[in-house]
Amino acid sequence: MNPIRLAALATAVVLAATGCSVDSAGKDDNAVNVVIGYQSKTINTVTAGTLLRAQGYLEHRLSDISAKTGKKYHVEWQDYDTGAPITAQMVAEKIDIGSMGDYPLLINGSKTQSNERAKTELVAATGSSPTGALNMVVVSPDSPVQSLNELAGQKVSASVGSAGHGTLVRALSKIGIDPKTGVEVLNQQPQIGSSALESGQVKALSQFVAWPGALVFQNKARLLYDGAELNYPTWHGVVVRRAYAAAHPEVLDAFLQAQLDATDFLNTKPLEASKIVAQGSSLPQEVVYLYNGPGGTRFDATLKPSLVDALKGDVPYLKSIGDFADLDVNAFVQDGPLRTALTERGRDYNTEVARTANPSLVHGTDPVCNVPVDNPALAGELWLDGADTTQPAANPTCLLKAVRAAEAKGAKVRAAYVPDAELGTRWLADKSVWVQQGTDFLPFDTAAGAHRYQTAHPGSAVVTYQQALVGVA
Incomplete structure (x- = not known):
């Protein structure tokens, strides 16, 4: 890292410790x-948070501005x-830029809109x-x-009002259970809820990434319901206080450029990025890579119409839990700053917003089956202990063969990833239900998914992961 970036990072650390207030001149300079x-542990926001911070991209961009203008x-x-x-801190005008999930984004826009200095926009x-x-x-x-x-x-x-809670409400409503009276929801922070699940205080925990995967990986939980069953987009994004952006447009542009830097880095070097995020979040790297690896979370900064439409569809849920003022979603979503940022990089916003494929997919040649890895719906990965790279697998059968071959040689499997055969969700092979x-x-991330397949395919049978490893031809 260059000296300028190191100096900027040092400044950021000092300010984080002293708790300087927002949008005010520093006492000395x-x-x-x-x-x-x-949110360091909400790892689908890492391009605007954990990874962005660790890499110093924002500080580097701002130092470039300082070098040109003298402004610090x-x-x-x-x-x-x-x-x-x-959101509470943005309402109080103490945070300028924030990242959060879809439901919290709407709450953010709703709660800040009555104060012109606190009012936010989704960028x-x-x-x-x-x-x-x-x-x-x-x-x-x-x-x-x-x-x-x-x-x-x-x-x-x-966590009431979170994306995880919204999924629970939608899922229960879909099967005819009133989410208000059919279950008793305990409003808890993720880590408190995790402890409540372990102690038996609650029967289930509904949360956003990376909490479910982390608990399953650590053998503290089993996946019951995959939000993909709803087939309804969920996403996280970035909001900025409009007054701050108007006063310091160069800061917002620098932030978006830095976010694009982080996004490009993650999509081109996902394993390296997962190590950095694991260090910054204290999450197991295997869990970070589960969600942020190829074929997992789609990292793309553009505000796609499907995502905006999903926000509009989330509004009834927020009204159902109360304390939600009407929000003009079209006015809340502002793609202008990102359009400018991409243009400055020689890229076209309209072209990128139209892309729907995940920019990071498993690819290469399967070394066990000796075939190209070219079907994202089937492709998996094997990560051996001590290896600096992962090994691509063309399909679940090839992945099982690769695991068996590696273990036969005495290698230790750090993690094996495979897409759910029904929903396509990237999941841990040894935690999947195999049929x-x-x-x-065929791997399924829940018992319910395996049961649906069995019902539609008489003669199929659930087997353990070890039985699948032994039985694969």
Whole structure:
């Protein structure tokens, strides 16, 4: 890292420790303060938070401006568990730019709109899932519960107003359970809810990434419901206070350029990025790579119409939980600053916003089956302990063969990733429910998904992961 970036980072660390206030001149040097609210453990916001901060992209961009204009900037990073406290700080005009999930984004726009200095606009996306796979419901590993219907009358932990809670409400409503009276929702922060699940205080936990995957990876939970069953987009994005952006447009442009830097880095070097994010979030790298690796979360900053339409569809849910003022979503979403940022990089916003494919996919040649890895719906990855790269697998069968071959040589599998055969969600192979159909072995991330397949395919049978490894031809 160059000396300028190191100096900028040092300044940011000092300010984070001293807690300088927003949009006010520094006592000594009249520097412009830039206060960023982010969620280090909400890893589909890393391009506007954890990864962006660790790489120093924003400080580097601002130092370039300083070199040209003489104006100085101080960056302060504030880390939170959910989007709600970021919104509270933006209402108080103490945070300038923040990142959060779709439901919290709407709440942010609603709660800030009555104050012109606090009023925000949505300027970029971070990570998204076109199916809703970023939110999940988990139960304890030994829970007898096998489907969402069995949670009727039970206690469920969720952060009310979060994307994870929104998924729970939609999912329960879809199967005929009143989300207000059919279950008892305990409004808890993710880490509190995780403890409540472990202690047996609640029967299930409905949360956003990376909490479900982390608990499953650590053998503290089992996936009950994949939000992808809703087939409804979920995403996270970036909001900025309009008054701040108007006063310091160069800061917003620098932030968006830095976010694009982080996005490009993650999409081209996902394994390296996962290591950086793991260090910055204290999450296991295997979990970070589960969600942020190829074929996982789609990292694309453009504000796609499908995502904006999903926001509009989320409004009834927010009204149902109360305290939500009407919000003009079209006016709230402002793609102008990002259009400018992309143009400055020689890229076309209209071209990029029209792209729907995940920019990061598993590719290469499968070294076990000796075939090209060219079908994202089937492709998986094997990560061996001590390896600096992952090994691509063309399909679930090839992945099982690769795991078996590696273990036969005494290698230790750090993680194996495979897409759910029904929903396409990237998941952990050893935590999947495997179904054998003839000589084929198909992975499902939930027992309910495996059951649906069995019902439609008489003669198929659920097998353990070890049985699948032994039985693969």
